[in-house]
Amino acid sequence: MPIIERIQAEISGHPIVLFMKGTPQFPMCGFSSRTAGALREAGADMATLHSVNVLEDPEVRANLPRISNWPTFPQLFIHGELIGGCDITMELFESGELARMIAETQKA
Ligand SMILES: N[C@@H](CCC(=O)N[C@@H](CS)C(=O)NCC(=O)O)C(=O)O
Numbered sequence: 001m002p003i004i005e006r007i008q009a010e011i012s013g014h015p016i017v018l019f020m021k022g023t024p025q026f027p028m029c030g031f032s033s034r035t036a037g038a039l040r041e042a043g044a045d046m047a048t049l050h051s052v053n054v055l056e057d058p059e060v061r062a063n064l065p066r067i068s069n070w071p072t073f074p075q076l077f078i079h080g081e082l083i084g085g086c087d088i089t090m091e092l093f094e095s096g097e098l099a100r101m102i103a104e105t106q107k108a
């Protein structure tokens with residue numbers, strides 16, 4: 001599958017997608033670690049949080065920034081929409097908005 005389609009399939013295939021360095025269990029960078037931690041603390045269960053390790057997928061690392069128009073990692077998508085990176089995710093976490101967004105994705 002061409003890289004753009006593969007990235008689009010990842011983004012649309014799960015309610016919450018985190019493109020990060022490492023994994024939520026073993027993050028390889030502080031920005032990715034903080035973002036995954038905020039998602040977990042805001043109530044994302046590991047079944048709904050789909051993560052892509054860009055260190056193991058250089059094609060995604062090279063191409064996602066020009067598709068999403070966001071230059072760095074991590075990149076958080078909820079319901080197919082780019083939310084942002086670490087700074088924005090932390091702001092949403094601290095205001096309580098992240099927990100609300102996550103709860104909405106996990107409604108029965
Ligand atoms: N202020 C950014 C910090 C993220 C950042 O600076 N990431 C860098 C270092 S991990 C990055 O992804 N650089 C491009 C790359 O490594 O491909 C945020 O809020 O997410």
Ligand code: FES
Pocket residue numbers: 021028029030031
């Ligand atoms: S890998 Fe060095 S700052 Fe993220």
